[in-house]
Amino acid sequence: MFSPLRHSGSILSKGQPVQLTFFVTRKCNAKCPFCFYVDNTSNAENNKAGVTELSLVEIQKISSSLGKLLWLAFSGGEPYLRKDLVEISKVFYEQNSPVFMLFPTNGLMPELIKDKTEKILKYCKNSVVTVKLSLDGLYGDHDRLRDTPGCFDKTMQTYQLLGELLSKYENFELGINTVF
Numbered sequence: 001m002f003s004p005l006r007h008s009g010s011i012l013s014k015g016q017p018v019q020l021t022f023f024v025t026r027k028c029n030a031k032c033p034f035c036f037y038v039d040n041t042s043n044a045e046n047n048k049a050g051v052t053e054l055s056l057v058e059i060q061k062i063s064s065s066l067g068k069l070l071w072l073a074f075s076g077g078e079p080y081l082r083k084d085l086v087e088i089s090k091v092f093y094e095q096n097s098p099v100f101m102l103f104p105t106n107g108l109m110p111e112l113i114k115d116k117t118e119k120i121l122k123y124c125k126n127s128v129v130t131v132k133l134s135l136d137g138l139y140g141d142h143d144r145l146r147d148t149p150g151c152f153d154k155t156m157q158t159y160q161l162l163g164e165l166l167s168k169y170e171n172f173e174l175g176i177n178t179v180f
Helices: 004-013 056-064 085-096 110-123 140-146 151-166
Strands: 019-023 071-075 100-105 128-134 172-177
Touching: 056 085, 071 085, 085 100, 085 110, 100 110, 110 128, 110 151, 128 151, 140 151, 151 172
Parallel strands: 019 071, 071 100, 100 128, 128 172
Antiparallel strands: none
16 A cells, blocks of 8 residues: 555656645745755745745646656755645645655644644555654753744643644654754
């Protein structure tokens, strides 16, 4: 079901990429001083660079220009702030059949993250869907590193909620990302 062998043609031909990291948004609800977007994510809706997000139609065009993908990593900003993240996931799933789909998150929106993840899991049944929560320390250390009060508690709440999905979906994996 999750075999990368279904992509052997694209892997062996070397004519198409087999891995894609797709930045879905610059928006973020954390203020991590080490982020390369830190000057462009303030107030989530107003990035100082004036860059707009790609539309779903533009994303469909990009997706249709690619072959099968072994690995698809969404990134940002905070990917879960993208209102149409589920629809974007469906586009890539339908057109590129990724074996692995990765969603990193700061975990600041527990219910929303669980809801969107479950919708993605229900639709993308033949992909391994992995959510990686950013965690850089315990309690106040994490909040300080992310410059976001309450971040640790929200991330732990998100971890608990997503943990409930592990027994419901065999194609779901949950992990931690750390930069320190």
